Amino acid sequence: MDYANQKLAEEKVFKDPVHRYIHVRDQVIWDLINAREFQRLRRIKQLGTSYLVFHGAEHSRFSHSLGVYEIVRRILDDIFHERPDWDESERLVVLCAALLHDLGHGPFSHSFEKVFHVDHEDFTRKILQGETEVNSILQKVSPDFPKKVAEVIGKTYANKQVVSLISSQIDADRMDYLQRDAYYTGVSYGHFDMERILRVMRPFEDQVVIKSSGMHAVEDYIMSRYQMYWQVYFHPVARSAEVILRKILQRAKYLSGHGYKFEQPPTHFMGFFDNSFTLKEYLALDEGVLMTYFQLWMTERDPILSDLCDRFVNRRLFQYVDFDPAKDYKKLGELTQLFDRAGIDPEYYLIDDSTSDLPYDFYRPGEEEERLPIHLLMPTGDIKELSRLSQIVDGISGKRRTDYKLYFPAELLIDGKKKEIKQQILELLREGGV
Template sequence: MAYPGGQLSEEKVFKDPVHRYIHVRDKLIWDLIGTKEFQRLRRIKQLGTTYLTFHGAEHSRFNHSLGVYEIIRRIIDDVFVGREHWDHSERLLCLCAALLHDLGHGPFSHSFEKVFHLDHEDFTQAIILGDTEVNKVLRRMGDDFPKKVAEVIAKTYKNKLVVSLISSQIDADRMDYLLRDAYYTGVSYGNFDMERILRVMRPREDQVVIKRSGMHAVEDYIMSRYQMYWQVYFHPVTRSAEVILTKILHRAKKLHEDGYSFKTKPVHFYSLFQEKVNLEEYLRLDEAVILYYFQEWQNEADSILSDLCRRFVNRNLFKYVEFSPTNEQMKKLLELNALFKKAGIDPEYYLVVDSSSDLPYDFYRPGEEGERLPIYLLMPNGELRELSRESVIVDAISGKRRTDHKLYFPQDFIDDLSTKRATKKKIKEILEG
């Protein structure tokens, strides 16, 4: 079934710093971009608290979503069209799933989700399938079309090739966020030759494969992803901001449960505190709303909430030291907890171990949690070979998970312990030891 209106009378373009132009020819895509649920993504940062580390990282999930759409459009309109294994009738389904894949993200997504036990993927499904402008637009393609789009994003759609374009170890989502995040943070780590990768992508029955001649471009892509995670996404200063953000939300929730009387009542948080948030309430949340509360809560009577909010708003972040969860280090952590309490510093909010972990590439491990489909190379004889069997570089990092632990604390609080010199000295000895 064709979308009413079909093609726009004149192509629309978005000027984009990563892809130069994002082209929209389909009225369906143009109408989806205009929905209030998609426009909300302008008010959700792509990189959460990273702007407090890399000042240019102010870009939104709106422009990332457009970027993923553009990559998919180029793949299916320029590379796949007319090729075996590609069903061009799935074109609009692919474009919609690419555009809407991040629709359910909330403000400061991952920190927000952890505190309130939410899942942005559930809300993406709810927006697509619920009583929304997005759903109304999609239903013009047929009553079952929203369900198909939701299935592609949820990775349950019957055509695994379509799913792999948007969610795999080399998909349009990752390609756009690596290039886009590198651009806006001002680093070079995330750059790779996307043009080359797109040229050597080929459709197969269940997934996208890469011609053997493009192997080195894929190696570069995987190493770029590895570097971006450790140099940008897991940057310790960004993690410090996330720790404070998380503690603000935890403190506000606890105060509410304890019957504390807020000067600025957290009306947008009530359903979140009860973990009974509905779609309408969720869609009213964006980062402007959250930052309004943080700004106001600087003046609350509760000293912990007001201090944490001042730290976040004014970028007075926690310091950190390396931490390994060995028996010896855990004993030191317990000792620090006791010393912090003795000094009148609540360790629940001011002594935090934060861990980051990433697996840059993995091959297929049937039955294991989070199993991943590998990247396959298409050999000149038509055979498919798993990437790490051909690439020495990828073989060296395959299946190797790297984990990093940091201990975060307020250095200024410790420096101010002038009346408790013995406690201050002991704390510093442990942290510097």
């Protein structure tokens, strides 16, 4: 039997708190799970710094990736199997894409990406097509198979049905992380009736659609996503930790470029500081490596690096106030000057941060980002875009919500040094609600 169709002698299962069991029968999938690049995902948290707010949020991108694979496996084997609009030959490529879609995430994911200007999706494709164990496994299926998997993840694959299972407004990725993140953070917002949604999913021409009888389950899913973003993913305290994390990396990069002699040299970061790092060096970084450096840098001579590392490791986070850049840009300029006069470096201790989300949208011709809408399959055989039939979804369609915060170390503003200047700072901040 060829490798692509080879089955394990006995089915392997992973016990999972969200899906109960994750089933593996394909030899390719089992080999990919055991590849070093996939095992690395055990050492990357799914929710980054959110564990500093929700103490249970210690789960990894490894468990999430298994969950996405399991949802897709169920859709293909239980729902789409032998349906006329589904091409069974696509099964393995979509299973591999589901399993490997997050392979390129770096430590603390998005914070790391912002500092070093890397894109995890780009690195996922590099891992799939580079000199890696994952690539050698995919090559055994066929020489062009790594490229096919990369195209699915990159949304350029010819079969849009396959792409939509992994990346759309109702895909396996979102369905897993909403439930998994809700479970580990202990909140109730992310729960929705996934079983119902899976039962009413159908392959239809070049997309995946939902039977109209399942519309209310989809409404529930979209509102769950909306609540999770604003109650968990964009939590202002977790963002405070992200701000400090970014500033640690920026400070280390600055010091390295200005001749500072580290007591603990940033060996693992040097290639990132000058953008000369290799794929091997990228894969060598995980959150354990970063946390080791942060703990060692707590005793560095540089007071800013030392302080920021101590804040992150020991959860001494920044306070925050609401901030509207359209109205408060003059105030920010005043605060920056006052922080400077008070001897508190505003580059590292006065940070404006924004985040935004678009809970649902449909394709608007001419816009930069194409959004594949959710389509409902009507009893007549026609399809209709979800917001045309759902008043709930119509009410939030295309409405982007943005939140701005200004972060600062409150305790440094109430010590006895330069009291008058700090009093002026506090008065300005109180206008923002501190």
